[in-house]
Amino acid sequence: MKMSLQALIFDVDGTLADTERDGHRVAFNQAFADAGLDWHWDVATYGKLLAVTGGKERMKYYVEQFRPDYQKPADFEEMVVALHAAKTDHYTALMQEARIPLRPGVERLLREAREAGLRLAIATTTTPANVSALLASTLGQEGESWFEVIGAGDIVPAKKPAPDIYDYVLGQMKLGPSACIAFEDSENGILSSRGAGLQTVVTVNDYTRDHDFTGATIVLDTLGEPDLPSTVLQGGGINGNTYVNLAVLHRLYASA
Ligand code: XBP
Ligand code: MG
Numbered sequence: 079m080k081m082s083l084q085a086l087i088f089d090v091d092g093t094l095a096d097t098e099r100d101g102h103r104v105a106f107n108q109a110f111a112d113a114g115l116d117w118h119w120d121v122a123t124y125g126k127l128l129a130v131t132g133g134k135e136r137m138k139y140y141v142e143q144f145r146p147d148y149q150k151p152a153d154f155e156e157m158v159v160a161l162h163a164a165k166t167d168h169y170t171a172l173m174q175e176a177r178i179p180l181r182p183g184v185e186r187l188l189r190e191a192r193e194a195g196l197r198l199a200i201a202t203t204t205t206p207a208n209v210s211a212l213l214a215s216t217l218g219q220e221g222e223s224w225f226e227v228i229g230a231g232d233i234v235p236a237k238k239p240a241p242d243i244y245d246y247v248l249g250q251m252k253l254g255p256s257a258c259i260a261f262e263d264s265e266n267g268i269l270s271s272r273g274a275g276l277q278t279v280v281t282v283n284d285y286t287r288d289h290d291f292t293g294a295t296i297v298l299d300t301l302g303e304p305d306l307p308s309t310v311l312q313g314g315g316i317n318g319n320t321y322v323n324l325a326v327l328h329r330l331y332a333s334a
Contacts, residue, residue, distance in 0.1 A: 183301025
């Protein structure tokens with residue numbers, strides 16, 4: 079018989095909160111302006127740049143693919159690192175203004191999981207300071223302690239879609255993938271979680287709605303709330319429930 083569900087592992091950007099368009103993108107642009115660069119990422123361009131995870135990697139991809147005119151200085155690598163540090167400062171400052179809420183159902187499900195004794199973790203490509211800032215601004219100073227492991231940023235060299243960050247988190251928790259459910263919002267995210275062997279629940283957002291979610295256990299618009307029903311976009315449904323709660327997760331887990 080299959081073991082019981084032990085842990086939930088969450089992606090951050092796009093999954094816990096819609097941080098990309100109004101958080102990361104804005105912070106990148108602020109860092110570019112500070113440095114006197116004529117780089118500006120509008121909402122549509124940023125959607126294309128999300129093909130590459132990791133802020134430093136994304137800046138290099140932008141220069142390679144979108145700015146053939148740009149003459150790289152000899153210290154380009156150092157410049158990217160410095161730009162990224164400035165971007166992180168801007169992003170964490172934006173989070174302190176608490177302008178980006180958690181997505182529907184996220185806090186409810188986290189609280190329900192904690193009460194039931196499920197273990198919680200995070201697997202993300204974003205910088206650790208960004209995770210801390212988001213959790214503090216949304217769940218309060220205690221929020222970060224809800225997560226037993228926070229796998230983030232450069233802790234693994236190969237970012238999503240590589241499975242490495244999920245492998246890292248599972249290793250830290252001493253759990254096999256079959257004991258957990260991952261939560262993702264993007265194609266790079268599900269390639270990573272499925273690559274690590276994890277059953278995956280997907281909640282889409284405006285940037286990821288048309289991504290390929292092959293292998294997802296279920297794809298929804300949001301986790302939903304009692305007064306905000308979620309819509310199932312792909313997969314078996316949530317058995318008469320109007321939002322994703324722990325009972326739904328246990329059923330999805332058992333039937334996979
Ligand atoms: C998130 C990312 C990150 C953030 C920016 O992807 O790709 O790069 O956009 O964060 P996922 P940094 O949700 O799949 O983890 O600038 O700190 O890298
Ligand atoms: Mg994501």
